[in-house]
Amino acid sequence: MLDESTEDDRSLAARIARALAAQIVSGALKPGERLRQDQIAQAFKASHVPVREAFRRLEAQGLVVTEPRRGVRVARLDPSDVMEVAEIRASLEALALRHAVPKLAASDLDRARQALENCIGKTEVADWEAANRAFHESITTPCGLPRLNAAIADLHRTSARHLFATWQTLDWQPRSDDEHRAILKAIEAKQVDTAVELLSKHVLEAGHALAAALEKQ
Amino acid sequence: MLDESTEDDRSLAARIARALAAQIVSGALKPGERLRQDQIAQAFKASHVPVREAFRRLEAQGLVVTEPRRGVRVARLDPSDVMEVAEIRASLEALALRHAVPKLAASDLDRARQALENCIGKTEVADWEAANRAFHESITTPCGLPRLNAAIADLHRTSARHLFATWQTLDWQPRSDDEHRAILKAIEAKQVDTAVELLSKHVLEAGHALAAALEKQ
DNA sequence: GATCAATAATAGATTATCTATAATAATGCC
DNA sequence: GGCATTATTATAGATAATCTATTATTGATC
CATH class of the missing domain: 1.10.10.10 (Winged helix-like DNA-binding domain superfamily/Winged helix DNA-binding domain)
Known part of the structure; x- marks a missing residue:
């Protein structure tokens, strides 16, 4: 994936x-x-x-x-599905991160830092989505749980669909990268609980923003 | 499902x-x-x-x-897969239960009590598995989240496979129903956090028992 | 006894054809 | 004329025969 x-x-x-x-x-x-x-x-x-x-x-x-x-x-798109996917993603990415942190190699952290940088200044939604996904995958896939990684990849695909359907290319304003930075900081400090909590909240908040935007349409 | x-x-x-x-x-x-x-x-x-x-x-x-x-x-069966499925199930059933508790109707609780009773004294693994699954579904499916329910049902199918592969019909000894009873009690008292915590631990422990049994084979 | 070519088995795919169902058009009826 | 009922049509779902490419197996050769 x-x-x-x-x-x-x-x-x-x-x-x-x-x-x-x-x-x-x-x-x-x-x-x-x-x-x-x-x-x-x-x-x-x-x-x-x-x-x-x-x-x-x-x-x-x-x-x-x-x-x-x-x-x-x-499949039709509705706000309740957007939130449901966000909730499941938050749960599963949290689980993956908890297993991944003890296994994270220096190269994984490099990938995460690189992806974080790549999110900055992206004006195209598709570019931002790819960088955002790369960040999330860099910190979760090292958990080494194949079923979990496959399930998360599926949910990312659906999240991307929600994102593309909601924000048009023109009026796209990238989210602040503060949350990503805070998550990475907690990971680097090996504060697992904090990192997991921040990641979960981050995914849920992004979901809320998407669902709200879809409601308005 | x-x-x-x-x-x-x-x-x-x-x-x-x-x-x-x-x-x-x-x-x-x-x-x-x-x-x-x-x-x-x-x-x-x-x-x-x-x-x-x-x-x-x-x-x-x-x-x-x-x-x-x-x-x-x-697909091959290995202990690491058993534990992975248990971990994902624990996460997702916890999420489902959290959403379900506020929505639980009297009929749902009746179903749960009935399923709990049905677990008692089952000598056939298949019978116990069906009753056990009925208990879990009675308290999680009312969350009303279709993707989540489908994902959990898939994981239950795989868990059942692990169970049947591990315990032969003859030497099958049903687990104590104390954990189910404690979960139900917390739900009835609307102690969501307690119920969720108990359910998660219960699924993980069952997973551990299965994985251990599979290692021995 | 190991290596490589010939052979067999089968997954993956095509094509033509068939049936059953759902949507649409046409017909009869009041 | 408006409406229910009956043809018609389109297409999903499925079959059967056939074909190719790849994997696995066998046999021959050194």
């Missing part, structure tokens, strides 16, 4: 799922939009079989919903 | 996935065993297309792993 180039691209279904996921996250495919299997098969010069497999992957990630005998459509 | 009869059984792929999941959880399909798509298609009198879709569902649930160009096999 981290390094996208190493991800399983060996099957056509996996490639189609990844391409569709990117389009859903970016907003190119709108919430509620129907995904017709034959049409998508044509677009990817494939048959309907790998397309259907891709649908099952996307369904598991919560990016599409299947209505039996009526096909699949892009 | 809760009431299995209402689950989506409309597609053949969903039915195949459910049947295979049940066989993997029960242990009828052994860890590491190859699942040949043509063989399974024959067994279900189906073609390979819905079988492949079923594989994608099972993959998302962590019950099988896909090796590109080499097919799928039943």
Whole structure:
């Protein structure tokens, strides 16, 4: 999930799922939009079989919903879902961080510092999202728990979708990086409880901001 | 996930996935065993297309792993995975319970008491597992958070697999129901923090017991 | 006995075809 | 004319036969 180039691209279904996921996250495919299997098969010069497999992957990630005998459509966005994802992310990233702190190597902290710097001055939402995600992953993935890391990566994907859907490119104002800095400081001081608490609050607050913005639309 | 009869059984792929999941959880399909798509298609009198879709569902649930160009096999069981699932379950059930307590209706508490009673005196592991799961679900699903409930249900499935793999039917000795009773008591007294803390510890301890038993094998 | 080529098995994918269902259009009825 | 009911159509879901590419296995060679 981290390094996208190493991800399983060996099957056509996996490639189609990844391409569709990117389009859903970016907003190119709108919430509620129907995904017709034959049409998508044509677009990817494939048959309907790998397309259907891709649908099952996307369904598991919560990016599409299947209505039996009526096909699949892009999952709808609502503020309650935004907050639910934020709550789950806060819980799981907190758990991951707690396990990661004792294992953090100097290179992990370097990555975190670098990602923190990269967040600064980003005017494009997509650029900021990538740097923000890199920061979160740099401090959580070293927990070494594969299921947990996969679950968090899935939630990040959905969070990114919420972000792109809410803030348009033009009126995007990056969040202050004070919270990231405080989290990193606590980690460097090996104050696990403080770091976990700060990370959890940070994710929840970001979720609140997103949900509030979505309400206004 | 809760009431299995209402689950989506409309597609053949969903039915195949459910049947295979049940066989993997029960242990009828052994860890590491190859699942040949043509063989399974024959067994279900189906073609390979819905079988492949079923594989994608099972993959998302962590019950099988896909090796590109080499097919799928039943996911292996190791003590580290048991503990990881327990940790994630503890976090997410705690979150669910926190949201559920203020919403719990009298009927939910009745269900919980009934499930608690049903745990007593069960000699078959499968019976105890069903009653235990009913207890946990009775107090967490009322949180009303669909993603969270689905994630917890998936983890319960995997926990059940760990349980069935570890304890054989003959030497199964049910855990004491004291912990369940204490959790319920705290919920009834609306002591949210206490209840959440007890539930989290309870899930972790059960995980430890399972992991230890698996180490011994 | 190890190495490499030939062979077999099968995952992954295509294509054409079929059925069942849901949405839409057309028809009859009051 | 407006409305319920019945064709029609589009498409999801599924099948079957077939094809290719890759992995695994066997056998021959040194």
